[in-house]
Amino acid sequence: MSITPTVLALDFDGVLCDGLKEYFKTAWHAYCNLWQPEDPTAPDGLAESFYRLRPVVETGWEMPVVIRAILLGIPEAVILRDWSAIAQKIVSEENLDPSKLVAEVDGTRDQWIAADAESWLAEHRFYPGVSDRLQAILETETHVAIISTKEGRFIQQLLQQQGIDLTNLQIFGKEVKRPKSAILQELLHVFGKGASFWFVEDRFKTLQAIQKQPELGNVKLFLADWGYNTSAERELAAHDADIHLISLDQFAGDFATWLK
Numbered sequence: 001m002s003i004t005p006t007v008l009a010l011d012f013d014g015v016l017c018d019g020l021k022e023y024f025k026t027a028w029h030a031y032c033n034l035w036q037p038e039d040p041t042a043p044d045g046l047a048e049s050f051y052r053l054r055p056v057v058e059t060g061w062e063m064p065v066v067i068r069a070i071l072l073g074i075p076e077a078v079i080l081r082d083w084s085a086i087a088q089k090i091v092s093e094e095n096l097d098p099s100k101l102v103a104e105v106d107g108t109r110d111q112w113i114a115a116d117a118e119s120w121l122a123e124h125r126f127y128p129g130v131s132d133r134l135q136a137i138l139e140t141e142t143h144v145a146i147i148s149t150k151e152g153r154f155i156q157q158l159l160q161q162q163g164i165d166l167t168n169l170q171i172f173g174k175e176v177k178r179p180k181s182a183i184l185q186e187l188l189h190v191f192g193k194g195a196s197f198w199f200v201e202d203r204f205k206t207l208q209a210i211q212k213q214p215e216l217g218n219v220k221l222f223l224a225d226w227g228y229n230t231s232a233e234r235e236l237a238a239h240d241a242d243i244h245l246i247s248l249d250q251f252a253g254d255f256a257t258w259l260k
Contacts, residue, residue: 003256005142005220006195007187011180012148012155014202014227016130022123024050026112027063030104034064034096043071052076055228056083058203059149059174061101065090080230106151113157121161127226129252131162138168145170145187147180147199181210184219196220198258200246202227204236207243222246222258 013019024047032040049070050063056079057063065087069079072090079086091098113120138144146155152173159166172183184199191197201207202224210216223229223237226248237245250257 005198007143007191007197009145009147009199011201012146012150015200015224017124017126019124020051026108027067030108031064031067053079055230060105061098133252135164147172147183149174181213202229204229204233
């Protein structure tokens, strides 16, 4: 008997697409607009530090705040451990408005895309094998939904660049303004309790939040070990009976291999 989910829900950033270079360039440009540093050239090592800290970012407005934390000299280990408190402190002490941070980050992206869409797209790469695997799944009876905090229009542009047929793909981007757990619940209502649901995410805390909701107890949860998570989080997932730690090779293979 084949193992095939009725609904496969996928995060985008960190599961299908690696946008670390774009994240940093957008975040640095937004940071410069917000904090007006004397030198608009990013300091040596800043990008690499930002890449290592990307796992703490849940929504885009936090990206320039991560850069602020780095430049304030807060150690990476402390940021990884206490990011929520650190972000709140920076926002409070520097009188920042998260909605304005959102507008700055999105506006930076919009201006970049409007001026040179090709260079923006070029800063992203899809993880090896995922585009072919996604297209193959879309040609089956499995319903595929992308649930992401990235804006849906950006997701569409990137998928279209990969030649992905969007006809049978449902995209829930940041604009829906609902948590991933709420979207999963909506899909459960649509497809019914008899359907099998799988969700692939690279953020361990998101999976933990879903675990706490009894109505989502039948959703099979997968942590993408190639995404924006830490070795400590992968270790926790490996010892969690309700979360499957999945590799890129497994993702690119048959569904049966995902559960091994």
